Amino acid sequence: MGKVIAIANQKGGVGKTTTTVNLAASLAVAERKTLILDFDPQGNASSALGVDRAALMQEKNMYHALIGEVPLSAVIRPTEIDNLSIVAANGDLTGAEIELVSAFARENRLRSALLEIKAKFDYILIDCPPSLGLLTVNALTAADSFLVPLQCEFFALEGLSQLIHTVSLVRQSLNPNLFHEGIVLTMFDGRNNLAHEVVKEVQTYFPDKVFETVVPRNVRLSECSSFGKPVLLYDIDSKGCLAYLNLAKELLSRNQNVSDRMPARPQNQPEMRTFV
Ligand SMILES: Nc1ncnc2c1ncn2[C@@H]1O[C@H](COP(=O)(O)OP(=O)(O)O)[C@@H](O)[C@H]1O
Numbered sequence: 001m002g003k004v005i006a007i008a009n010q011k012g013g014v015g016k017t018t019t020t021v022n023l024a025a026s027l028a029v030a031e032r033k034t035l036i037l038d039f040d041p042q043g044n045a046s047s048a049l050g051v052d053r054a055a056l057m058q059e060k061n062m063y064h065a066l067i068g069e070v071p072l073s074a075v076i077r078p079t080e081i082d083n084l085s086i087v088a089a090n091g092d093l094t095g096a097e098i099e100l101v102s103a104f105a106r107e108n109r110l111r112s113a114l115l116e117i118k119a120k121f122d123y124i125l126i127d128c129p130p131s132l133g134l135l136t137v138n139a140l141t142a143a144d145s146f147l148v149p150l151q152c153e154f155f156a157l158e159g160l161s162q163l164i165h166t167v168s169l170v171r172q173s174l175n176p177n178l179f180h181e182g183i184v185l186t187m188f189d190g191r192n193n194l195a196h197e198v199v200k201e202v203q204t205y206f207p208d209k210v211f212e213t214v215v216p217r218n219v220r221l222s223e224c225s226s227f228g229k230p231v232l233l234y235d236i237d238s239k240g241c242l243a244y245l246n247l248a249k250e251l252l253s254r255n256q257n258v259s260d261r262m263p264a265r266p267q268n269q270p271e272m273r274t275f276v
């Protein structure tokens with residue numbers, strides 16, 4: 001059975017989509033069959049993987065699978081990377097949030113839709129929207145674990161208590177086994193003293209949960225999305241690419257999978273550690 005991981009944080013702009021796309025691409029090149037579910041009506045993960053927005057308007061997508069109009073398997077599309085597929089989304093998904101309000105078992109829609117395909121993948125990553133509404137609750141209900149990207153900035157921890165509260169409600173009534181996969185610090189700028197403070201603070205609050213790999217602020221990570229490519233296909237030697245390859249390695253070893261199938265490149269890859 002594939003492991004379903006919700007990439008969640010109700011703050012926007014903290015690196016959820018960047019982490020979903022590039023962690024998933026890194027897992028795929030490590031030969032793990034990986035699926036991204038774009039679960040944000042903004043459709044950023046879909047654009048970041050080169051899905052044509054105009055074409056998507058005419059095609060069935062995440063929305064149609066969520067409301068049960070088509071099976072999820074019917075809307076999975078391949079990407080430029082072997083082993084990496086995506087279910088794309090666009091503004092249609094906003095409608096689901098409203099339409100499902102009165103629906104039976106509305107929080108379980110994604111979980112039910114995933115049953116059919118879960119065994120076909122090693123990892124399924126859900127790119128959550130920047131809110132704690134019904135879409136995120138569906139993602140947390142369907143997931144085996146949740147992973148939180150946290151931007152290295154002053155108010156990083158603010159709002160995290162709301163997410164943790166939502167998680168505890170989901171655990172109580174919908175998904176008792178939802179595991180906290182960890183916190184990924186993103187957009188780290190080593191020249192900024194405050195960023196170092198934030199790293200220390202988060203490590204103090206969540207001693208066993210913070211990934212050792214810290215994703216640096218790296219312009220390649222923002223550029224690649226506008227080319228519709230994960231950073232692996234845009235600049236494999238960039239620090240951003242290296243960080244996400246290491247994050248994948250760390251995730252795999254935390255999940256006790258053999259990580260000896262990581263690609264040979266990039267060369268001179270340092271040990272898994274903080275990037276400054
Ligand atoms: N490590 C990084 N270095 C530089 N820019 C980044 C990095 N991570 C994300 N970004 C950029 O920051 C913006 C917000 O990131 P994104 O992943 O879309 O956040 P979210 O999905 O949480 O809203 C995007 O423009 C993205 O390209």
Ligand SMILES: [Mg+2]
Pocket residue numbers: 016017018040044127128
């Ligand atoms: Mg996003």
